[in-house]
Amino acid sequence: NAGVTQTPKFQVLKTGQSMTLQCAQDMNHNSMYWYRQDPGMGLRLIYYSASEGTTDKGEVPNGYNVSRLNKREFSLRLESAAPSQTSVYFCASSEVSANEQFFGPGTRLTVL
Amino acid sequence: AQKVTQAQTEISVVEKEDVTLDCVYETRDTTYYLFWYKQPPSGELVFLIRRNSFDEQNEISGRYSWNFQKSTSSFNFTITASQVVDSAVYFCALNERRSKLTFGKGITLSVRP
Numbered sequence: 001n002a003g004v005t006q007t008p009k010f011q012v013l014k015t016g017q018s019m020t021l022q023c024a025q026d027m028n029h030n031s032m033y034w035y036r037q038d039p040g041m042g043l044r045l046i047y048y049s050a051s052e053g054t055t056d057k058g059e060v061p062n063g064y065n066v067s068r069l070n071k072r073e074f075s076l077r078l079e080s081a082a083p084s085q086t087s088v089y090f091c092a093s094s095e096v097s098a099n100e101q102f103f104g105p106g107t108r109l110t111v112l
Numbered sequence: 113a114q115k116v117t118q119a120q121t122e123i124s125v126v127e128k129e130d131v132t133l134d135c136v137y138e139t140r141d142t143t144y145y146l147f148w149y150k151q152p153p154s155g156e157l158v159f160l161i162r163r164n165s166f167d168e169q170n171e172i173s174g175r176y177s178w179n180f181q182k183s184t185s186s187f188n189f190t191i192t193a194s195q196v197v198d199s200a201v202y203f204c205a206l207n208e209r210r211s212k213l214t215f216g217k218g219i220t221l222s223v224r225p
């Protein structure tokens with residue numbers, strides 16, 4: 001089992017460009033999450049999907065959109081990237097929302 | 113109000129010392145869950161422990177132990193006889209009924225040989 005996979009691992013964008021971060025899990029988990037990690041800020045929740053077909057905003061949703069494509073996949077889209085979105089992005093999943101979350105390896109995104 | 117406070121930002125110890133990482137949380141829910149995660153220099157996040165609000169028993173796993181005290185809203189993590197491989201950022205997190213996990217800002221632990 002691969003657990004939680006994320007693509008790409010690294011990405012450099014110019015301001016205004018768009019991109020989609022992909023996430024997939026093979027643990028048959030119901031809930032999936034997107035976080036960003038910035039120095040000194042811990043992890044902050046961007047969006048989450050408690051179950052297939054539902055998505056909700058987290059703490060810092062502005063500038064992002066998500067799609068829960070199916071039970072396995074949860075993508076994060078930046079429509080018009082800004083330098084403030086330079087960060088490390090983590091996808092996570094859990095069997096149900098109260099259980100421990102398992103994290104992907106992260107995507108390091110730089111917006112110039 | 114910050115829901116998870118990790119007041120220590122950086123801790124440096126010499127190998128074999130014991131070290132305690134503090135975590136204080138805030139919630140109005142009676143049902144909640146507390147977690148600790150480790151982020152080694154390689155960057156991945158590793159789950160260490162989950163504790164629900166109804167279980168105040170302390171837990172020991174090898175050199176790791178956790179002390180959960182509802183009276184002080186604390187969930188502290190102790191590493192006994194620290195090793196260089198314990199060097200990492202450690203995050204405490206709180207999950208309330210609304211299903212969002214809130215992380216503290218993390219504690220950077222450096223263990224020197």
